Amino acid sequence: DAKTTQPNSMESNEEEPVHLPCNHSTISGTDYIHWYRQLPSQGPEYVIHGLTSNVNNRMASLAIAEDRKSSTLILHRATLRDAAVYYCILYSGAGSYQLTFGKGTKLSVIP
Amino acid sequence: DGGITQSPKYLFRKEGQNVTLSCEQNLNHDAMYWYRQDPGQGLRLIYYSQIVNDFQKGDIAEGYSVSREKKESFPLTVTSAQKNPTAFYLCASTDRGLSNQPQHFGDGTRLSIL
Numbered sequence: 001d002a003k004t005t006q007p008n009s010m011e012s013n014e015e016e017p018v019h020l021p022c023n024h025s026t027i028s029g030t031d032y033i034h035w036y037r038q039l040p041s042q043g044p045e046y047v048i049h050g051l052t053s054n055v056n057n058r059m060a061s062l063a064i065a066e067d068r069k070s071s072t073l074i075l076h077r078a079t080l081r082d083a084a085v086y087y088c089i090l091y092s093g094a095g096s097y098q099l100t101f102g103k104g105t106k107l108s109v110i111p
Numbered sequence: 112d113g114g115i116t117q118s119p120k121y122l123f124r125k126e127g128q129n130v131t132l133s134c135e136q137n138l139n140h141d142a143m144y145w146y147r148q149d150p151g152q153g154l155r156l157i158y159y160s161q162i163v164n165d166f167q168k169g170d171i172a173e174g175y176s177v178s179r180e181k182k183e184s185f186p187l188t189v190t191s192a193q194k195n196p197t198a199f200y201l202c203a204s205t206d207r208g209l210s211n212q213p214q215h216f217g218d219g220t221r222l223s224i225l
Contacts, residue, residue: 032211041219042219043115043202043217044214044216045216046213087153101146101154102153103153
């Protein structure tokens with residue numbers, strides 16, 4: 001699976017929007033962009049995924065660059081429960097169908 | 112509610128002992144996975160199974176074994192051959208393992224050496 005690059009950590013104030021960036025310059029045409037988050041001592045939780053177009057769901061929005069070499073996860077109003085490690089993953093669905101997790105971005109939310 | 116149940120939440124292993132971690136899902140998913148997570152690191156794939164009675168090694172299968180006798184169950188055995196078993200173990204499942212399907216995770220088992 002192709003590699004992604006994310007900042008190690010970010011901070012946000014509560015109730016403000018958060019933009020979490022991800023670079024994936026070697027993405028292939030069949031790679032989906034998946035985002036998961038992991039709270040301490042819990043399993044990862046699926047957030048959102050997309051292929052080419054921007055996507056919205058009840059948790060977040062995903063903005064995908066036109067060349068698909070980068071994407072941004074948008075949390076519209078950060079809450080304390082959004083403090084977690086966020087992983088951006090390229091998922092080709094080929095081979096082992098595994099998700100290849102990097103170190104992600106640790107998001108801190110300030111009350 | 113559908114989901115993945117992992118047990119136990121905490122497990123301790125003695126020297127030379129095999130231990131088995133349980134993973135059960137009621138999501139009717141075909142594909143199941145076992146990952147290992149070390150502190151401050153991402154997840155690494157141990158084994159995966161796309162269908163009953165079939166499974167494949169992941170990136171770090173040495174010292175581990177699995178079985179898939181039922182669709183809803185995918186237990187992981189950490190054998191005495193695994194010299195550094197202390198880690199957080201996560202089980203996941205997905206519908207047919209396709210790239211546009213999310214994986215659902217359990218809450219993990221934390222394994223430590225006594």
